[in-house]
Amino acid sequence: MEEWKLGNETDDANMVIDQKLRQYFDGRIVRKDLTKSIKEGANVPVYVLEFLLGQYCSSDDDEVIEKGVQNVKRILSDNFVRPDESQKVLSLLRERGSFTVIDRLTVKLNIKYDRYEADFSNLGIKNIPIAAEYVSQYDRLLCGGIWCIVQLDYEFCEEDKHNSPIQIRKVTPIQMPHIDLAEIKQGRKHFTKDEWITILLRSTGMEADKFTEREKWLLLARMLPLVENNFNLCELGPRSTGKSHLFKEISPNSILVSGGQTTVANLFYNMGTKTVGLVGLWDCVAFDEVAGITFKDKDGVQIMKDYMASGSFARGKEEKAASASMAFVGNINQSVDVLLKTSHLFEPFPDAMAYDTAFLDRMHCYVPGWEIPKYRPDFFTNDYGFITDYLAEFMREMRKEPWGDACDRYFRFGSNLNQRDTIAVRKMVSGFTKLLYPDGEFSRNDMEEILTYALEMRRRVKEQLKKIGGMEFYDVNFSYIDNETFEERFVSVPEQGGGKLIPEGMANPGTVYTISRAKSGMVGVYRLETQMLPGNGKFERTGLGSDREAKEATNTAFNYLKANGGGISRSISTTQKDYIINYQDLNGIGMTKSLALPTVIAIASAALNKPTLSSLAVLGEISISGAITKVDELANVLQVCLDSGAKKILLPITSAADLGTVPPDLMGAFSIIFYTSAQEAVFKALGVE
Incomplete structure (x- = not known):
């Protein structure tokens, strides 16, 4: 009887969330079970797929949804360009005289001819003239590009061989062409904190009801590098806990570096081509399997340390700045208790990093991946969440707003936090606040909750530094002081033996x-x-x-x-x-x-x-x-x-x-x-x- 009652309450709560989402975010949401069913058979980015589903399947009527799903499948089948079929599509375009494609468009201004030109990612064609109205309307075309449905015409002119016979007739974005932050901030006011956390997690594909309160916060912590500039996160834990899922599948603004081996030129700056590497192109660079991270260059770790501390790096005669965050994810192959007794929690890193206290001290946050349960099929939601691209653009826009001082209204830090600790905790406070309270409305208890998690995540880093570096890192008793009562509260890390x-x-x-x-x-x-x-x-x-x-x-x-x-x-x-x-x-x-x-x-x-x-x-x-x-x-x-x-x-x-x-x-x-x-x-x- 008790279980039935609990199930009913959960269903009612879900209905309330769904109703509010349809009321305040219509056209921005999608049922995640539809994403799963189509994604399994179509190698198309999730954010493209969900945008189409949001357009065609935004309804409660099963018949409308079924019809919408068929439409989306047909559009993908007929128009999505696979790179290996680019010549076949170009041939069809030539034979028919017009053709509609789904591809990623990136636009640049050609100053020599005073015109905008588009490059097609999968189709492989470049420098196709595009009308200025599209660029002013969809500014993301200039900032890394967006996926679009593009109607193309083909007309070859013998007299004008220098210009491309391909012309763009119409461009319809199938990612968010721009985002209205005021809409999200206003919409947030209609949800409770718990409802908003549920929506955020469902938007990443996870079913919030399957996780404990603490596990939800740990999953939210994974989003911090996407909402905060120059944020360094580490998460080590067992396999199959979804450590790299967010960076690979959910956000179009992050890149997952698999395999580990990289170069300074690829990551930071190529001296030959004079171009900035991955940190200049993405909001977050995530390293999968940290145990395999190696640099072909001897100075790779040193340049990475410089960048992680300051957001800039020197190459040749120039100093370059970038805002990309860094996430390091990997596996722990033994129990945490054993690791703490025999070594430290950074041990899976390669030796060049695992015992370099200067490198590890630059980690702002250590998410305890061993506390997140292994993913099961029922952990993935079938309910409504934000279209992935809408969530990603919300996080990207919020990167521009610094909220690190949000906690100063109610609390100040204890004496054990040095400058690096303070910077790290402020970045986490800023990130969590932007995710949960983008409208800036939060209470003392809300901020205390955020501050407690932020201090714990940084203290975990400091505890390991103390194990490795000894006397230099002995100030680990992190605390915060209430501005009104002057009461000091200490924050512990669970694996170190509780709050005593x-x-x-x-x-x-x-x-x-x-x-x-x-x-x-x-x-x-x-x-x-x-x-x-x-x-x-x-x-x-x-x-x-x-x-x-x-x-x-x-x-x-x-x-x-x-x-x-x-x-x-x-x-x-x-x-x-x-x-x-x-x-x-x-x-x-x-x-x-x-x-x-x-x-x-x-x-x-x-x-x-x-x-x-x-x-x-x-x-x-x-x-x-x-x-x-x-x-x-x-x-x-x-x-x-x-x-x-x-x-x-x-x-x-x-x-x-x-x-x-x-x-x-x-x-x-x-x-x-x-x-x-x-x-x-x-x-x-x-x-x-």
Whole structure:
């Protein structure tokens, strides 16, 4: 009964969407099941096919639709020019004196003769004069060309052999000749956010009802390179999840580079012909199977890095600019859990890119392709959506509008975002806003939703950079701050262990979480991450700024190890190793001075290459002589431990007397491990009996 009710509600919702689409976007929509049925038997671009269907099959009457489908099939059969049949069509044109073709027309101005001339893509004929009225009416003819139904005449004149005998009598575009953005912006006002997402996804051929809310957002993220200039996206995941579908089938403004091997001349600039490559001709250049990307030129990756960062590149004496976005899609051949434990999420890239942090840092967005289910036949919609070309032109026109500051009305970014992070997040905010709210009408909650996804997609890039590049990329705790309440909210990536500041699972050796009071009086969570290198006993600290008391506490820890490290383990050397520790204030409340004991444990963990216990919070402090000090306001500190995700507490025995002040349900949330000395604290933190 419940299933029947749910099915009825879905049907009703679909009827409402269909009615609104016919009311506000008549002639701009098509039933996607018709596209599927004809596409399977006709090798014609989807956007051409859907335009014809939109013209002939825009009705609820099955009889009208059937008649329209037959018309479309007949038109394609009689008039669509296949490149291998171009001579046959030209022969028919000559014999009959006139013929109608469907072909892609590109027009250029011949300044020498002061006339416009058309080139036919499949027919293979060039420089055919075309009336200026068509060019002014359909400006896309000059900008990469459009598919048209063209009525041609053939008249050979013996006296005028220099001019072509082929003349254009009439041109009827079968792509959108131009688009009225005001129409879309006005039409959007009549739909809810969920209805609009459904329409966008159905327009790409997908049935939105088959996906979860999060999966819908991930599918929308694939559209960002088409709606945003100079946007760099990466998506790696299992096979058959439709990673390249959008770039190959849906948009006439993107190109999919298959096979991987390319050249600087093909992609960026040909020095011989002095022409700009793919990045100057398309809105998006997508690379299929990233594992196979290779450049024949040695400087290929370097030029790509330059372009991805600035939207320009230098070749010879000139610097060229272009607006094409770049999408990198490929397969992950093992589970994400295994990949995260053994390597990093960029590992499928070729070595020249996979370990080049400068290249990877230019990725604005990493879509977790492993979260999108493998496509099944019922994932493809049979309902109404926008004609593909209408959707593509909407996205293309929206590229001209920068909306990156849309979030500033309600929120600002946390301190962990550097300039590259900010640019990346703003580009995603701009892209999502243009897709979902092209009319500019959105609420605080709408923007918070967009901002959360944008921060997550960029943080995924930063987390992998931290794995590869170490200390340089340690600021990964992305957050946003509400302009009204000043509340800071942190955004996590699901595969890193949820939204808690202290994640589940084993941390890397040298990583320690401690909870203590900052100078401001607030209790906060602090993370120490340690690197050990061959050296002569240097101790470097980052993240402390000019905090004198915090530095003194870390000096206390290093001096303690100099005197007592051998008693813990001979592997702890303060003369033949260098240590670098990054201290992070995860709550943004200011640094604590209680860092001596956590620093001792962090250095010991790195030196022994042994991680601390999972979900462990270190409490307490040691003095310069090694004496342990108890935790003040233990109940408050333990509450912060619970909120932060800690499950085990390393506690000084001197605090045992204060456990009576802690509520029983709070006490029951932890495994408490007592220690009586700094040495014992190290052993117990590392799980050494």
